[in-house]
Amino acid sequence: MQNVKDGSTAHAKANIQTSAAAEHLPSNQFSPATVQRRIKSGAANCDRLSQTKSMVLTDSNPIKLPISRHRRNHSQHNLSDITGMVDQSCLQPLEKNGFLNKAKITEGGKKLRKNWTSSWVCLEGDKIEFYKESKQQTLASSKIGYKPENADLCGAQIDWAKDKSSRKNVLQLTTISGNEFLLHSDDDSIHDWYQAIRYAIDKLSKKGVSTAAHSIWKSSSSEEVNRCEGGSNSKPNPKEAKSEHRKSLILRLNHGSSDTSEKKRVKSRLKKFISRRPSLKTLQEKGLIKDRVFGCHLATLCKIEGTTVPNFVKLCIEAVEKRGLDADGIYRVSGNLATIQKLRFVVDHEEKLNLDDSQWEDIHVVTGALKMFFRELPEPLFPFGFFDQFVDAIKNQDYSQRVQCVARLVKKLPKPNHDTLRVLITHLQKIIAKALVNLMSSQSLGIVFGPTLMWPERETSNMAVNMMYQNQIIDLILSEHAEIFNP
The missing domain is CATH 1.10.287 (Helix Hairpins)
Structure with missing residues (x-):
């Protein structure tokens, strides 16, 4: 102590x-x-x-430790200095996201099949990422390590695609690695995307920062770092591998030249084919091209078949009179449209037609096909030049004069039109004869066949008025059948 x-x-x-x-x-x-x-x-x-010892240093300058010049650590020490020289405004993420229609048409210079898909697109800094759903939902539902498809904007190009798609408002994004994307939106938001992507690309390419930073961050050698720092004594290594930018540029140039040569080759083949192709008459004689029934002019069809009434009209009328006169609402009730289109295809591409086949058992399919035949005539059964004349005739206040005027006009019709109308009206008279069973009167048939057999060449504002006259003309012809066709 x-x-x-x-x-x-x-x-x-x-x-x-x-x-x-x-x-x-x-x-x-x-x-x-x-x-x-x-x-x-x-x-x-x-x-x-x-025993104690105290050292008090009041110098405000920090002690600088020596920097290791080891090759492995060289880029690590200078990376902060290099990134300090880079414009920090271009490294800040430009966040924009939303749903767009995306199609990847080229990968690494190789063309791909265009397939449009809806993607959640995220614009973040120097890249664009594509997700199936929103970014949060995709990452939450995906496995660990999931990497979305992305496009690097360093050195990329963005422009409006005019010849790559028939859709409107389509952007084409081309990266330096040879990937091409099409971006589409149905609304005007695609213009905002264009401005945002263009702004990001311009910021990255400002003062060559995008290329320099890309090569610096990809490289781990001291020579690459010194060269990017702008050293005057540094000399490029002739054996140094080509940069990614140079490789992609060469790839794109080769792809463009091959694409041009392919187009020229296709054009030359098409020219040879067109110069050597046979005439339409030759193809028809060989049976390679068969004239269609639906959509063919009535006079032309009758001339080919050698008759004044088309064969298809005769077959339909025979089938209806055989098993459809008692059908409720015949010609008024619509048949299955898919089956009618199938029947139309058979009529246009096959020589023989059997309406008694089980697939045409529904009589409303047959009547629907017959009405479609008349509706698809290039010129209706009542030619365009007769439309106004029939309308003026039906406006006549005197009934007897009205019937006479209509009879004179019917007589003036071309031969195929006159004969086809007479056969059809005769058939419809049999329908009216059983009106108590099928509930189809002359007025009902007039409403059905009025706009089917006649219409004006040019639609006008008084369409409803014309339809009323059309119905009245057919009703009058049905009511005065004997007087009009056999005066």
């Missing part, structure tokens, strides 16, 4: 002596950076725990 007290006392005295010595020093000899050290007391050697 006595030794401890002596040590403490000696230590205190040493501090007092040091302070006194400092007061007697001149002001120019005492600086804040002076290292002050407590004087050790010999009496305190018995206990080393009581």
Whole structure:
């Protein structure tokens, strides 16, 4: 205990002596950076725990540690300096996202089949990412390590695609790696996407930052770092591998030249084929091309078949009279449209047609096909030049004169039109004869066949009025059938 007290006392005295010595020093000899050290007391050697040493450094300049020049660590130390030189505004993410229609048409210079898909597109900094759903939902439902498809905007090009798609508002994004994307939107938001992507590309390409930063971050060699820093003594290595930008540029140039040669080859083949192709008459004689029934002009069809009434009209009328006179709402009830289209295809592409086949057992399919035949005539059964004359005739207030006018106009119709109308009206008379069963009167048939057999060459604003006259004309012809066709 006595030794401890002596040590403490000696230590205190040493501090007092040091302070006194400092007061007697001149002001120019005492600086804040002076290292002050407590004087050790010999009496305190018995206990080393009581010995203390303090270093007080008041210099505000930090001590610079030597930087290792090892090859592996060289780029690590200089990376912060290089990124400091890069314009930080172009490295900030430009966040824009939303649903767009995306189609990848080229990958690495190789053409792909265009397949449009709806994708959640995220524009973030120097790239665009494509997700199936929104980014949060996709990442939440995907496995760990999921990487979405992306497009690098460094050195990319964005422009409106005019000849790559028939859709409107389509953007074409081409990357330096040879990938091409088509972006489409049905609304005007595609213009906002164009501005955002264009702004991102321009910021990245400003002052060559995109290419320099891309090569710096891809490289780990000190020579690449020194070259990007702009050293005047650095010399390019002739054996150095081509950069990604140079490779992609060569790839795109080769792809463009091959694409042009392919187009020329296709054009030459088409020219040879067109110059050597046979005439339409030759193809018809060989049976390679068969004239269609639906959509063919009535006079032309009758001339080909050698008759004044088309064979298809005769077949339909025979089928209806055989098993459809008692059908409720015959000609008014619509048949299955898919089956009617199938029947139309058979009529246009096959020589023989059997309406008694089980697939045409629904009589409303047959009547629907017959009405479609008349509706698809290039010129209706009542030619365009007769439309206004029939309308003026039906407006006549005197009934007997009205019938006579209509009879004279019917007699003036071309031979195929006149004979086809007479056969059809005779058939419809049999429908009216069983009106108590099928519930189809002359007025009902007039409403059905009025717009089917006649219409004006040019639609006018009084369409409803014309339709009323059309119905009345057919109703009158049905009612006065004997007087009109056998005066």
